Amino acid sequence: MRIFSGIQPTGRKHLGNYIGAIVQYVSSQDRGEGFFCIVDLHAITVAYDPAELRQRTYDTTAILLAAGLDPARCTLFRQSDVPQHTGLTWLLSSVTELGRLQRMHQFRDKSLAQRELVPAALLLYPVLQAADVLAYRAHEVPVGEDQREHLELMRDVARRFNARFGDGEDVLVVPEHRIPQVGARVMDLQDPTRKMSTTGGSEQGTVYVLDEPKAIEKKLKSAVTDSGSEVRRASDKPGVSNLIEILAAVRGSDPAAVEAELAQARYGELKAAVATAVVDYLAPVRERYERLRADEDALEQILSDGAVRAETIAAETLADVRERMGVGGPRRARTVT
Numbered sequence: 629m630r631i632f633s634g635i636q637p638t639g640r641k642h643l644g645n646y647i648g649a650i651v652q653y654v655s656s657q658d659r660g661e662g663f664f665c666i667v668d669l670h671a672i673t674v675a676y677d678p679a680e681l682r683q684r685t686y687d688t689t690a691i692l693l694a695a696g697l698d699p700a701r702c703t704l705f706r707q708s709d710v711p712q713h714t715g716l717t718w719l720l721s722s723v724t725e726l727g728r729l730q731r732m733h734q735f736r737d738k739s740l741a742q743r744e745l746v747p748a749a750l751l752l753y754p755v756l757q758a759a760d761v762l763a764y765r766a767h768e769v770p771v772g773e774d775q776r777e778h779l780e781l782m783r784d785v786a787r788r789f790n791a792r793f794g795d796g797e798d799v800l801v802v803p804e805h806r807i808p809q810v811g812a813r814v815m816d817l818q819d820p821t822r823k824m825s826t827t828g829g830s831e832q833g834t835v836y837v838l839d840e841p842k843a844i845e846k847k848l849k850s851a852v853t854d855s856g857s858e859v860r861r862a863s864d865k866p867g868v869s870n871l872i873e874i875l876a877a878v879r880g881s882d883p884a885a886v887e888a889e890l891a892q893a894r895y896g897e898l899k900a901a902v903a904t905a906v907v908d909y910l911a912p913v914r915e916r917y918e919r920l921r922a923d924e925d926a927l928e929q930i931l932s933d934g935a936v937r938a939e940t941i942a943a944e945t946l947a948d949v950r951e952r953m954g955v956g957g958p959r960r961a962r963t964v965t
């Protein structure tokens with residue numbers, strides 16, 4: 629089975645990214661052939677600093693390696709190193725409905741946040757994401773809950789392509805999303821009605837993977853809780869529910885088990901337990917990160933080796949898609965030259 633997921637090179641990955649996505653990438657190495665992509669071309673769809681982008685790509689690469697991605701067991705690469713992603717984006721945009729792109733939640737939220745320019749790239753973001761996954765004919769895409777809408781779009785794009793150009797064959801694989809049972813949507817600690825987020829959240833409500841233990845403790849101990857005093861999940865208890873979910877996710881246990889264990893506890897005890905668990909959970913990742921991040925040449929080597937492996941597969945898919953769409957010369961002639 630082939631597994632694909634992409635992650636933005638923001639460098640400051642947070643606990644939501646970690647639990648919702650990165651942990652799944654690591655465990656998927658035992659289940660299939662993983663392709664994990666640092667999506668620098670997605671990162672340029674909002675305002676960004678060109679001088680920083682490369683550095684943040686190395687930061688994110690080092691975080692993924694520190695979390696447990698093993699370049700001997702998966703393919704880790706940078707999106708812009710594999711030109712087939714952008715080539716396929718254009719081809720797939722011809723089977724993507726414009727109105728659907730305009731209605732995407734992420735496009736609407738992020739375009740409102742742009743002060744100077746809403747770039748067309750922001751609108752096309754989900755098509756590039758579809759190309760990322762479909763280029764590898766991936767069967768499974770591990771992501772957090774916030775990506776559900778984008779995943780549905782890419783499934784429809786694959787289906788529409790197959791219906792229009794497949795001539796009865798499934799040229800593109802319609803991928804399944806894999807959303808974790810616990811921690812699929814980690815919420816902001818200061819506003820638990822919003823997801824923990826790199827761009828939209830509060831600094832105090834966002835735990836970063838590379839935060840110092842003291843900062844993590846402070847953020848978790850000052851997490852907003854709800855009225856009442858019972859430690860249990862409920863729709864009118866978003867703060868407490870979030871803390872229970874986080875504790876269950878980092879322990880690898882069930883939220884119901886956490887509720888049973890802390891049934892007699894106060895909110896303060898719940899926060900202290902979560903703080904300790906998260907500090908212990910992230911400390912080894914941070915230590916490994918420091919060592920890995922120091923060697924940029926090694927990180928670059930891992931990314932370029934990964935890109936060579938990735939390109940072999942993406943080029944094959946792109947050639948099939950071009951052939952089916954009647955774009956360019958016949959496939960045989962192209963490969964002979």
Ligand code: AQP
Pocket residue numbers: 634635636637638643644645646647648649770771772773774775811812813814815823824825826827828829
């Ligand atoms: N709060 C979250 N809980 C669970 N999973 C989450 N993810 C993001 N936020 C949460 C998952 O993390 C993966 C990588 O995300 P990304 O780096 O591509 O960024 P994103 O999805 O745009 O989320 P961010 O980091 O919070 O950035 P903004 O502020 O831009 O939304 C994805 O699989 C995502 O589902």
